[in-house]
Amino acid sequence: MSCHTSKDSLHAVGMKVTKAREVLLRVLEASDHPLTVDEIYDRLAQPRPGRPTIYRNLERFIQEGWAESFVDKNQIQRFLRCSTTxxxxxxxxxxxxxxxxxxxxxxxxxxxxxxxxxxxxxxxxxxxxxxxxxxxxxxxxxx
Amino acid sequence: MSCHTSKDSLHAVGMKVTKAREVLLRVLEASDHPLTVDEIYDRLAQPRPGRPTIYRNLERFIQEGWAESFVDKNQIQRFLRCSTTxxxxxxxxxxxxxxxxxxxxxxxxxxxxxxxxxxxxxxxxxxxxxxxxxxxxxxxxxx
DNA sequence: TCCAAAACAGAATCAAGTTCTATTTCTGTA
DNA sequence: TACAGAAATAGAACTTGATTCTGTTTTGGA
Structure with a gap:
């Protein structure tokens, strides 16, 4: 049983394993639709990472090909988890x-x-x- | 010789013919690439329309199918003139x-x-x- | 356990875009 | 040409998504 997927992924690319990263990946994975940073923020239990942390890590995830972002019709950035690079x-x-x-x-x-x-x-x-x-x-x- | 294209187009859809609209259409037409509102603003001679006026009219142009907008990679809205609806x-x-x-x-x-x-x-x-x-x-x- | 590098927190800031109200401009009618 | 009502504009103030900055905490290898 593999409970360590996100941890392993983070290690594999040389990123430190932090609470913020694990919880962010979990939130993205749990959603069946792309989320705004505010929506992500609202889904995080306190104490939760600040917005700058969220933005910074989502950016990293995109660099790694783990997620994508696009700008919706209200001009707000939305993020979604990808299962393939x-x-x-x-x-x-x-x-x-x-x-x-x-x-x-x-x-x-x-x-x-x-x-x-x-x-x-x-x-x-x-x-x-x-x-x-x-x-x-x-x-x-x-x- | 038809010097009245923009005027005619505006009349045709029941929009009043204003300086702002004529000059905006001219700027869009003169550019070979999509412009941000700031770029449009900089290309207008003083006295020039304010930003709200620019946004409002670009929105109208898009409704009429005269222009399109998209959000570039810096998340800034860009506008371009279309020759067809x-x-x-x-x-x-x-x-x-x-x-x-x-x-x-x-x-x-x-x-x-x-x-x-x-x-x-x-x-x-x-x-x-x-x-x-x-x-x-x-x-x-x-x- | 200790240390240096990486990451985070949170306030402050930035800037694109919008709202609001008073004023001006346009256009049809007489 | 003058007038009146509707439409449009000016410009300041505001909203808010996103970023920057600095001091503190966490992580992971030695």
Missing amino acids: EHHHHIHCEKCQRTTELDGCAMTKALSQLERQCGYKVTRHQLQIYGLCPGCQKALTLK | EHHHHIHCEKCQRTTELDGCAMTKALSQLERQCGYKVTRHQLQIYGLCPGCQKALTLK
Whole structure:
């Protein structure tokens, strides 16, 4: 039984194991949708890390590929845990906010075609996909 | 000779023709890359509209489909003029910041395939593509 | 157990963006 | 051309997400 996943991960990349880091990873993992720093803050039991600590560590997590952030439509940064460090995208349910990690990237072909069309050399891209999750679709048809 | 394009556009949608709006549209049109509100502000001759006026009108322009905004990596909102109200994307040069409007959307097929795979009903998406424009590629190979 | 480096706390600060109210500008009508 | 009502602007004040800074605490290897 492995109760030490986060500890091991932290060690593996040479980061010290601190309360703040363990609890932050736990909060991110427990959520099925991306969280703002305020939401993370509210979910932490006292005594809890301060906001600067939260920001600093989330930044580190992103560097390691353990998490991603994006800016939502209210211009607030949201953070979510990723289960893979491979390039991938997410789909967000517009109704319940649930976020699902997608396998791989569906755009590779379209992008190489694009390169030929516009003359640019594509280096990277960001894609946010929004929709209705299966559960919310069902809820709508029942009305 | 049509010197009244912006005036006509404003009338067409029932917006009053004001100095602020004309000058804002002109600044957006004159730039080949997306501008922050501060950059727009700096390009306006005095007496110039205040920041609230700039934000308010850019918002209106976006509603009309005349412009788009996105949040850059420093979390600052940037605005760019669009030549079409059709759904489309842009590619940004990472070196010179130039932005090019792309024809149509290359993702339609990939998204409907995605729907079948993940069970979500896709409602909308955002795509930012980054790369090197033809000019900057050439400049690199000459070094 | 001890020590140096790393990490944290918390107040202060920064700055993008918004709100609010008084004033000005625009445009249709006479 | 003058007027009136509606729309828009000016500019100060405010909100708030995010960062900086300094002194203190924690971590982990020796």
